[in-house]
Amino acid sequence: MYPTKSNLTALWRQRGQLFKPEVGLTALTLIMIAVFHASASEDRLLLNLYYIGIVGSAYGLVKRRAFALTVAVIFVAGGTTLGQVYFAARPVSFDPILDPLADLTAWFVLLFLAWQLGLEAYRFQTEEHRLQIQREIDERAMATRAAALTSTSHEVRQPLAAVLAISETLLDGSAGEMNEVQQDFVNDIHECTTHLMALVNDILDYAKAEAGMIKLAPETVALPELVHQCVTMVEPRAADAEVTITAQVDPVVREIMADPLRLKQVLLNLLTNAVKFNEQGGFVRMQVRASGDQNSISVRDTGRGIAEEQMDRLFDPYYQAAHGDQGIGTGLGLSIIKHLVELHGGSIHVESVPGSGSVFTVWLPKGGVVGSPTDVTTPCEDRLSEIEGAIELEDEEREKLAV
Numbered sequence: 001m002y003p004t005k006s007n008l009t010a011l012w013r014q015r016g017q018l019f020k021p022e023v024g025l026t027a028l029t030l031i032m033i034a035v036f037h038a039s040a041s042e043d044r045l046l047l048n049l050y051y052i053g054i055v056g057s058a059y060g061l062v063k064r065r066a067f068a069l070t071v072a073v074i075f076v077a078g079g080t081t082l083g084q085v086y087f088a089a090r091p092v093s094f095d096p097i098l099d100p101l102a103d104l105t106a107w108f109v110l111l112f113l114a115w116q117l118g119l120e121a122y123r124f125q126t127e128e129h130r131l132q133i134q135r136e137i138d139e140r141a142m143a144t145r146a147a148a149l150t151s152t153s154h155e156v157r158q159p160l161a162a163v164l165a166i167s168e169t170l171l172d173g174s175a176g177e178m179n180e181v182q183q184d185f186v187n188d189i190h191e192c193t194t195h196l197m198a199l200v201n202d203i204l205d206y207a208k209a210e211a212g213m214i215k216l217a218p219e220t221v222a223l224p225e226l227v228h229q230c231v232t233m234v235e236p237r238a239a240d241a242e243v244t245i246t247a248q249v250d251p252v253v254r255e256i257m258a259d260p261l262r263l264k265q266v267l268l269n270l271l272t273n274a275v276k277f278n279e280q281g282g283f284v285r286m287q288v289r290a291s292g293d294q295n296s297i298s299v300r301d302t303g304r305g306i307a308e309e310q311m312d313r314l315f316d317p318y319y320q321a322a323h324g325d326q327g328i329g330t331g332l333g334l335s336i337i338k339h340l341v342e343l344h345g346g347s348i349h350v351e352s353v354p355g356s357g358s359v360f361t362v363w364l365p366k367g368g369v370v371g372s373p374t375d376v377t378t379p380c381e382d383r384l385s386e387i388e389g390a391i392e393l394e395d396e397e398r399e400k401l402a403v
Helices: 005-018 021-040 044-063 067-088 098-171 180-210 223-240 260-276 308-313 333-343 379-402
Strands: 219-222 244-249 255-258 283-291 294-301 347-353 357-365
Touching (some): 021 067, 044 067, 067 098, 098 180, 260 283, 260 294
Antiparallel strands (some): 219 255, 294 357
16 A cells, blocks of 8 residues: 555654654763763763763753753753662661662652653643744734735725715815705715725724734924824814813923824824713813823813723723714724834823713823834734735736726
8 A cells, every 4th residue: 555645744744753853952962871971970071071961951952942851851860870879879777678668669759750840841841832833823813814904905995095086076176066965965975985994094003003013113203292283183073073172281291202193193093082972062181291201191081981891891902882872983993092002112091980081191201212112023014014015016007007
C-alpha cells in the first residue's frame, strides 16, 4: 500500500515536532552529562565547563519556552550529582532494614516531586503554547475583519460622496432653481447621506483602531483655540435642538502636545453627544482645567443621564445606552473616543445621575504624546495598508478608463 499525501504530510509534521531545536539541545545536553559526568569531578576546569554547559542549556530551553525539557535537564544533572554524593556519603546507622527503607522513602518522595514538577512545567508550556496559537488566530481574524470593513466602507463611501456632491450642487442653485418641494426632498437626501457617511466613517475608524492602524501626528496645539473651534462647529446643531452650549477654559491652560485632528474628533464627539442626548431647553458646558501634570476636559449636559447598570458597558463597541427616540447610530463613538484618548496617554471617565445629566471627563498629560507607541507597525497594519493601497490603485485605474 502506497503512502497517501495526507500520511506523508502527517509524517513530515511529526518529523518537525521531533527535530525541533529544543529537542536537539536537550539530547546534546544529556549526552554531555553521560560522557563527562564521571570525569568532571577529577578536573576543576572541566567541572566548571560541565556546569556552564548545563546552565547554558537550561537557559536556552527557557528562552524557547521549553519548560518541561528544562526540568528534565536539571533533574538529570541534579540526579547524577546527587547519586554521586549519595554513594560517597555514609549512613548514620548501619541498620540493614531502616537504612534502605529510609533511602527508598527519600528517593520515592524525590521522584514524586520531580514528576509533579515536570507535569506542572508541561502543563504551563502547553497552556502558553495554546494561548500563543489563540493570539495568532485572534490577530488573523482581526486583520480579516478589519480588512473587510475597510474595503466595504471604502466602496460605500465612494457613492455616498457622489450623492453628497450632487445634493450640495442642487441645494446651492448651481444646477438651476428648484421649487420648495424639490428643495425639501433634496435637503432630506443630503441629511440622510451625511448621516450615513458619519456612520461609515465610525465603522472605518473602529476597524483601524481595532487593528492598531491609527497613528498620531503629535504637534503643539493651542487648546483654548481648539475648544473654541469645536464649540463654534456644534453651536448650529445646539441651536436647532434649543440647547445652550458654553465653554470655560482655565487661563493657565494654553498648549498641549497632541494630534489636533484626533483631539478635535474627541471633543466634537463629546459635544455632539451632549447636545444629541440633551433635553429641549437644556445646556451643555465644557470646562478645561489644569490639575497637576494633567489637563482635564469635561463636558456636562442636562440630559436624561445614564442608568447605573449601563455604565460598565458604556465604552463597549456597538453598545448604545441611549433611548430609542434619540437617533440611530453605530454605538462606536465612545469606543473610538476611548481608544484615541488612550493613544494620547490619557484616560476618560464618566459620571451620571439618571434624570439630571452626565459628565464626561478626559484627562490628558500636559506633556502630551511624544514618540507614540502607534509608530510601531503591526502585522494587521501591514495587511490593511496593502489592501488600502490596492483599493487606491484600483480607483486610479477606474478613473483612467473613465477618461
